[in-house]
Amino acid sequence: MKTADPELMRAINRFTVLDTIRRHGPISRVEISERSQLSTTTVSAITASLLDDGLILTRHEGDIRNAASRGRPRVMLVLNPDAARVVGAKIAAHQMHFVVTNFCGEVISHLSLPIRVNRQPVGVISDLIEDGVRRCVVDAGLSLDEIDTVCIGFPGVIEHRTGLVRSSPILSEPDVDFAREMSQRLNVATIVESDSHAITLGHHWFGKGRDLDDMVLVSLEQTLGLGVLNGGQLFRGAGGLSHNLGDLMMGSGLAETIRLSAVAGEQAILGEQSQQGRFAEAVRLGRGMAHAQALIAAEDNGLTAAATRAGEAIGIAVANIVTLFGPPRVVIVGSSLLLGEVFLNTLADAYRRAIPPSIREVAELVFENSPDEMWAQGAAVVALCELYESPWGTTGPAPAPQF
Amino acid sequence: MKTADPELMRAINRFTVLDTIRRHGPISRVEISERSQLSTTTVSAITASLLDDGLILTRHEGDIRNAASRGRPRVMLVLNPDAARVVGAKIAAHQMHFVVTNFCGEVISHLSLPIRVNRQPVGVISDLIEDGVRRCVVDAGLSLDEIDTVCIGFPGVIEHRTGLVRSSPILSEPDVDFAREMSQRLNVATIVESDSHAITLGHHWFGKGRDLDDMVLVSLEQTLGLGVLNGGQLFRGAGGLSHNLGDLMMGSGLAETIRLSAVAGEQAILGEQSQQGRFAEAVRLGRGMAHAQALIAAEDNGLTAAATRAGEAIGIAVANIVTLFGPPRVVIVGSSLLLGEVFLNTLADAYRRAIPPSIREVAELVFENSPDEMWAQGAAVVALCELYESPWGTTGPAPAPQF
DNA sequence: GCATTTATTCCTCAACACGTACAAAATCAG
DNA sequence: CTGATTTTGTACGTGTTGAGGAATAAATGC
Known part of the structure; x- marks a missing residue:
């Protein structure tokens, strides 16, 4: 049974605010308050925390209210695109697609590998995926250390919770622990998800x-x-x-x-x-x-x-x-x-x-x-969703102090 | 979007404790704490509130631990059967079943009416149901005032949120607002639910x-x-x-x-x-x-x-x-x-x-x-579930002071 | 310059979960 | 029968959290 403590309450409200900022572009604190039914003071506290964690940024330019409006101008808040970076991948029988996205889910680099992986041994496929991820990350001008999460979209029956590929037309064996395989190879937290689920979230964020x-x-x-x-x-x-x-x-x-x-x-x-x-x-x-x-x-x-x-x-x-x-x-x-x-x-x-x-x-x-890129982007969204829900400031890893 | 405040937190934990007591029979506070991952002091506070609201009772008899156990004996907590009473009904083409249950979902009285209601006008069916509910309540030695909620299980496509019967083999018209109809007739809060959903909850509480x-x-x-x-x-x-x-x-x-x-x-x-x-x-x-x-x-x-x-x-x-x-x-x-x-x-x-x-x-x-009675009992469980989730002590209607 | 309007922040309050310490109630040993 | 022991349940203090009101900040209009 799920127990409710202040930590959960905070996590819920943080997520609400963060998601509102993501969805509704540059947005002021009052507007967040209106949309989320949270009091302005709570919103202010949470946004302060988010700003402190570097997840969002202020933008003084874009107050798009009725130009002739008096009063203190709103400070617009946007997601900090550089708060995190994730890799999304879509693996299909005849090609692989990789994207690196920023914290907003915007594609930084895109790599398409027209390789037939159908029914290859697991090791070969892992090799190819590892290679694709690494190349796509380099293309984005980054190194793997700067990637927070990788999410790989696979066709077939996937057990998200465990990262197990129960059965896939691409793999010749059943019950492959692909999440562990890739986590170990890349040394980055890796999620395995059904490609359908990935494109579903992709469409929820950016599509239909x-x-x-x-x-x-x-x-x-x-x-x-x-x-x-x-x-x-x-x-x-x-x-x-x-x-x-x-x-x-x-x-x-x-x-x-x-x-x-x-x-x-x-x-x-x-x-x-x-x-x-x-x-x-x-x-x-x-x-x-x-x-x-x-x-x-x-x-x-x-x-x-x-x-x-x-x-x-x-x-x-x-x-x-x-x-x-x-x-x-x-x-x-x-x-x-x-x-x-x-x-x-x-x-x-x-x-x-x-x-x-x-x-x-x-x-x-x-x-x-949808273009193939969107499938990979959807996988990236799956990864981002987990980042959004994970506690950052309080219990998460503290950002290394910069001297 | 659902916002989280202390009230929600309390509601969640209250429900957790109440549900734990319901499921695991007579149970001590420590055991609740173990099962629910809540601290003993939180459990104590919540159980005190539940006792205060009359939803649970203490039982000193049944400490079934290792008989030769030292220390302060546990005080067992059980649901107060008399905390509320609900009516559950199952309407089928050739018969109706009614039960009155107590707060634990135990059947107090049972009424079976072998009447063919198939394709009768809505008014006739409502009449029959109203009659059945009233008779069953009287059989239980109660009056309608003492009933908290009525839940009617209907075959067909039901819209639970609105209480609308979208289509049913029993009704000749589509989109009947049965919840309002019965609420007005009985002057008791009435829920309409699909009979399948009712028996599902029934089996979750008492069956397979x-x-x-x-x-x-x-x-x-x-x-x-x-x-x-x-x-x-x-x-x-x-x-x-x-x-x-x-x-x-x-x-x-x-x-x-x-x-x-x-x-x-x-x-x-x-x-x-x-x-x-x-x-x-x-x-x-x-x-x-x-x-x-x-x-x-x-x-x-x-x-x-x-x-x-x-x-x-x-x-x-x-x-x-x-x-x-x-x-x-x-x-x-x-x-x-x-x-x-x-x-x-x-x-x-x-x-x-x-x-x-x-x-x-x-x-x-x-x-x-399952016997027909269990379907009606399932409908009663649907009603009880809503009671369990509703806030009692704090925001709910305060019990009238007795002088 | 000053009133007005609006956004944000500071301060106080209430509710909650949790940890510690303490009271209560039984058993066991002598 | 008395006191130590053990376990259970409760009172208090702390640190959260969010809500609401007062105060502050930053612009406009006269």
Whole structure:
């Protein structure tokens, strides 16, 4: 059972203030007070502490109130971008993406490695990731010592609490303790998280979920993932396991049942078609979906049928997710969106037909083909979220005194 | 955003202590301190306040420590059963159940009304419920003034926050504000909650979920419902909507897709068979499932086939729920369990085949045909939960001074 | 220059958790 | 029967925290 002491109270309010400053750009203390329902004096005390810890900065310039306003001008507060730096990574079958971001989540450097890591031994993959992280950090003009946290977004079933990769299409073995592996290699605190969860938080901070504290994100990549945002926080099921949409069974009887990934996974859509020359090459290079769109536009019947099947199945699955979670918005991302109109229209249509009438108006569907960088940025956001919640001034590591 | 002040801190710790006393029977202050990680002095202060408010009682008898123990004997604390009384109700198509419970959730009186309310106008149903509540309260030797809260468990999609019945097989209209309706009739604070949520909390307090703070319950009655317990609390999706398992679509393509309720709902299983005389009569009286079991035992081929189809579909759906929520236990309740071995075995078998191998060991299935009284008791627990969380001594209504 | 307005800070108060010391109530030893 | 022992529960003081009011700071308008 969680016990409440003054420390927890302080942590909550500190987080509230910090998050308000992050969300609402340059903001004055009074406005924080209004938004957070905290008294001005409490806000002042907390912001003083945050300023003292170097997490926020004052800016006297940007008082954007009605210019002809009397009274003492507001002092605007902003996040100190240099308060911390984190690395976010997205690992996929055919490429890796790395970003270094500052405390605001803004990308400082970006590295894309088009390397096929599929089914390589764990050691090889760790090597490649370690290399990518180090290079991206150097590109940002930093050294690893200056990085606070690394977060690696992985496809598959991830146990966030322990950092265990339960199963992933990229790794040939189950139950790999990737968090420990990378922590030891980099000597930096490392988090492992599902790539779907990462992009969910990424969209909450910077993308299509900025205005909502409750939403659901469906990611259609090599694996079919799910992220549920509940009250501004990721909903991690019991044990912190990430969800794997691809493992859902579609069908009412065992005879005609099929796993969603077998209809709508990347491999399922492209698989049948990928025998022939140039297309197979594209798939191997991770550009299968873009290529597929061209083929569909050129009326490739086999692919069109596969895309239609996939769209239908996913539309139904999304309707089921809405039935269970009732979010006001469903953001759909991932490389499969590249399949184009046919796929998207089928999906939206199947959704409309499958959703029960009584909750038809509850959720809106939003399609967004986020750039790869955003996935990595989302992983960085996961890391930042943990930093935000961690106690800094009081119990955290004291900043080394400078002489 | 939720702000933290001393009041919140106190509320949290008060709840922790109260809940610890409820769960672990007669318990001494030191033991509370050990279990809750609160200091002994804090526990002492809080228990003093609880004693002062009359929510708990001291019991000097039951020091069950090693009998030959020296030192000052422990004073055991228990919930004061008479601190409050609530009414819980379960409304179903063919019958209503009411219970009055004390502050511990123990049933004081129980009333079962075998009335068919299916599709009656709202006014008629409210009348019947009002009557049932009043009779049950009188049976308990009480008057309505002495009841603190009423909670009514309804099948269908319920919006707990607003007390709105979004849709229910019992009501012919959608979006009925049942909470207000009953509050006005009874002049007692009334909560409306999904019957699945009610039985979920009921099992958490008294049934198969007593030892777990995370679990999932699937209810198979006229509607197919779901309750998710997360960290000891009901997980209510965005907007507080209850889930409706029956609205899930089973199938990967629209052509072969069917709603779960159309395969595994009570009507779907019994519907085809219920034309003939005695069976139709049983169904009308709400005893369809029990009768069906007898017919299946007598090798009624049509019914057996229907039960098998339903079991398969539900097994698959449960596997999907486990994929999404990853609970350590799934409790399956409801009248459909009466269908017997064929149904249960098919369900368990379909589940085993549908669950992804990587999480096969995560969840255990538990079947439990809870008595109707337990559903009503669960509704009472919902009411009690709200009482527990509400502030009593400080900000709540001060007890009228007695002269 | 002075009143006015607004943002921020200083000071005091109440509530809380916690640690220490002390009182209470039983057992055990002689 | 008396006193030491052991364990439990409580009174007091300290250090948090946040809230509210008074005072201060910094601009505008007349």
